[in-house]
Amino acid sequence: MADPQEFMERIKQAIIDGDDHASVQAAADSLAGDIDPLTILNEGLMAGADIVGKRFEAGEYFLPELMLAGRALKAAMSVVEPVLQAKYGGDNEQSGDTGVVVMATVQTDIHDIGKNIVASMLTASGFQVTDMGVNVPIKSIIEKAQELNANLIGLSALLTTSMPFMRDLINLLDAMGERGRFKVMVGGASVTPDFAQKIGADGTAPNAVQAVQLAQRLIREQRGERKTESA
Numbered sequence: 001m002a003d004p005q006e007f008m009e010r011i012k013q014a015i016i017d018g019d020d021h022a023s024v025q026a027a028a029d030s031l032a033g034d035i036d037p038l039t040i041l042n043e044g045l046m047a048g049a050d051i052v053g054k055r056f057e058a059g060e061y062f063l064p065e066l067m068l069a070g071r072a073l074k075a076a077m078s079v080v081e082p083v084l085q086a087k088y089g090g091d092n093e094q095s096g097d098t099g100v101v102v103m104a105t106v107q108t109d110i111h112d113i114g115k116n117i118v119a120s121m122l123t124a125s126g127f128q129v130t131d132m133g134v135n136v137p138i139k140s141i142i143e144k145a146q147e148l149n150a151n152l153i154g155l156s157a158l159l160t161t162s163m164p165f166m167r168d169l170i171n172l173l174d175a176m177g178e179r180g181r182f183k184v185m186v187g188g189a190s191v192t193p194d195f196a197q198k199i200g201a202d203g204t205a206p207n208a209v210q211a212v213q214l215a216q217r218l219i220r221e222q223r224g225e226r227k228t229e230s231a
């Protein structure tokens with residue numbers, strides 16, 4: 001068997017090069033080499049994205065390189081996602097820890113690759129997900145959650161300048177007297193557990209598989225709270 005590290009290096013390099021053909025091939029070869037799809041996501045694709053991001057920050061890469069990296073990430077995910085879903089989704093439906101989720105990338109932010117993976121993993125795990133897309137005003141997110149009587153709101157943001165809108169949404173829910181009605185989870189490359197706690201979110205997760213586990217936990221908590229309230 002080939003060295004898993006070699007596969008990860010190939011994937012990272014393809015993302016760094018912004019080469020979508022190479023990223024698809026490297027991801028497909030890794031899967032054929034029996035590498036766990038979550039390892040491919042975390043240690044291949046997201047690790048490659050981090051390097052691209054650092055080069056962008058350092059002024060070595062510019063917007064075109066970011067765009068090509070995004071394309072290479074999306075292309076690779078098209079082969080990784082079904083395997084990720086088959087391995088980590090699906091069997092949760094029986095447990096009943098599912099519910100209605102409204103997902104969005106918050107206003108001013110158009111990054112959607114990670115949010116899309118989280119949405120599709122939640123769907124594969126039996127959640128009913130309404131994905132509102134990118135650059136969504138916080139008021140629209142709340143209105144949609146009310147309309148669908150959602151259990152959970154999932155917010156994604158990758159820009160530090162867009163992350164405060166997550167806090168604003170929670171504060172607005174509070175002001176509307178609706179905070180107790182919805183669980184709110186937040187995520188994206190720069191979101192830390194500390195940030196999530198500070199803004200009063202119910203949790204965060206560093207990747208899509210852990211996001212599903214978090215969503216299941218929050219649904220269980222919510223059911224427990226509602227039982228206590230009605231007792």
Ligand code: B12
Nearest residue numbers: 053070109110111112113114156159160187188189207208
């Ligand atoms: C590709 C990319 C782009 C693409 C995005 C394409 C697309 N369709 O999404 C394009 C070219 C459009 C882009 C644009 C810009 N980008 Co950009 N981009 C990236 C890059 C390289 C990768 C992002 C990505 O897809 N990662 C891979 C996915 C799989 O990871 P993820 O998003 O983190 O998602 C995972 C987890 O975070 C988690 N998760 C995600 N969402 C959620 C939600 C919930 C509820 C939960 C629980 C979990 C969760 O699960 C996901 C899957 O495992 C990052 C670098 C990085 N380290 O991420 C920079 C980065 C995010 N971009 C950055 C910048 C600065 C920009 C621009 C401002 C550049 C410019 N000057 O125009 C614009 C902003 C446009 C805008 N208004 O939003 C900076 C942000 C810096 C900061 N801290 O604010 C970064 C960090 C690069 C850097 N280091 O400088 N970008």
